[in-house]
Amino acid sequence: MAASVIDELEPVVGKLLDRHLSSAREWFPHELVPWERGRAIVAGQPWEPPEGSTMPSGVLSAIFVNLLTEDNLPYYTRALGTAFGAEGSWGEWMCRWTAEEGRHSIVLRDWVTVSRILDPVALERGRMQQVSCGVAPDPWSAEATLVYVALQELATRVAHFNTAKALDDEAGYEIMKRVAADENLHFLFYRDLTRAAIEVDPSLMVNVMERVVGAFAMPGTGIAGFSGHTSAIADAGIYSLAVYHDQVLAPTLRYWQVDELSNLDAEASQARDRMLAHVKRVGRIGERAEQQRLQRQAEMTPSKG
Ligand SMILES: [Fe+2]
Numbered sequence: 001m002a003a004s005v006i007d008e009l010e011p012v013v014g015k016l017l018d019r020h021l022s023s024a025r026e027w028f029p030h031e032l033v034p035w036e037r038g039r040a041i042v043a044g045q046p047w048e049p050p051e052g053s054t055m056p057s058g059v060l061s062a063i064f065v066n067l068l069t070e071d072n073l074p075y076y077t078r079a080l081g082t083a084f085g086a087e088g089s090w091g092e093w094m095c096r097w098t099a100e101e102g103r104h105s106i107v108l109r110d111w112v113t114v115s116r117i118l119d120p121v122a123l124e125r126g127r128m129q130q131v132s133c134g135v136a137p138d139p140w141s142a143e144a145t146l147v148y149v150a151l152q153e154l155a156t157r158v159a160h161f162n163t164a165k166a167l168d169d170e171a172g173y174e175i176m177k178r179v180a181a182d183e184n185l186h187f188l189f190y191r192d193l194t195r196a197a198i199e200v201d202p203s204l205m206v207n208v209m210e211r212v213v214g215a216f217a218m219p220g221t222g223i224a225g226f227s228g229h230t231s232a233i234a235d236a237g238i239y240s241l242a243v244y245h246d247q248v249l250a251p252t253l254r255y256w257q258v259d260e261l262s263n264l265d266a267e268a269s270q271a272r273d274r275m276l277a278h279v280k281r282v283g284r285i286g287e288r289a290e291q292q293r294l295q296r297q298a299e300m301t302p303s304k305g
């Protein structure tokens with residue numbers, strides 16, 4: 001049963017890949033990097049941030065985590081190959097997607113290095129540590145992978161774009177926005193592929209969705225100090241439980257019209273009820289945390305006059 005959904009999707013993958021290729025526009029990482037900021041680096045000399053640099057720690061954490069997550073690409077490609085196979089349209093998509101993802105770490109690292117945003121030694125050690133772990137989310141089935149990557153591409157788009165908005169750096173803003181636009185096209189591909197999977201086997205897909213949504217976490221668990229970075233990123237309002245609920249989970253489930261599916265078996269119908277209750281709970285907890293964050297922020301901001 002499980003293999004047949006993926007087999008049946010093969011022609012849809014072909015069509016969505018064609019749509020993707022006609023909407024994706026070519027871009028060049030080197031054209032976005034502000035090279036004029038660069039200066040010679042002397043081996044062994046300690047790194048210093050640019051004078052007067054005031055980037056908040058949550059924004060620095062977001063850049064660090066976003067970049068190391070992009071660096072971990074080999075294992076996401078491996079996960080896609082394991083889940084969907086490397087043949088036919090699935091294989092074509094995997095290769096094209098890998099090529100597009102590869103430029104994200106290129107452009108981010110070049111910008112970070114010439115702008116001296118992060119200590120390059122700490123960054124390189126972080127990359128070695130993360131990539132040496134070989135850890136990537138590994139959902140248990142091809143259908144689970146499909147749902148996971150749909151949510152994850154959107155979550156990544158949101159994280160990149162919210163990082164862009166938090167930057168006081170025009171070049172950085174354009175770079176993060178450009179990367180977020182790629183992630184958006186990846187999201188649209190998986191979002192519509194998942195919708196096609198729901199049409200093939202709604203009960204199977206809803207059961208899978210409940211488990212994926214219940215356990216969803218951003219990739220990055222192999223990154224040193226990940227939980228500290230996660231809190232700083234949430235404190236900066238870049239990516240938090242509220243953002244996940246409001247900008248990722250709720251709109252995607254709405255698009256899939258999960259609450260309106262009428263042809264579910266009894267087990268899937270119960271799974272849907274549990275999932276929708278879980279999503280509401282996530283929304284409530286996220287909203288409470290967001291209010292507390294805004295209150296903390298207001299208390300820390302000196303009042304005028
Ligand atoms: Fe990416």
Ligand SMILES: [Fe+2]
Nearest residue numbers: 153182183186
């Ligand atoms: Fe992506």
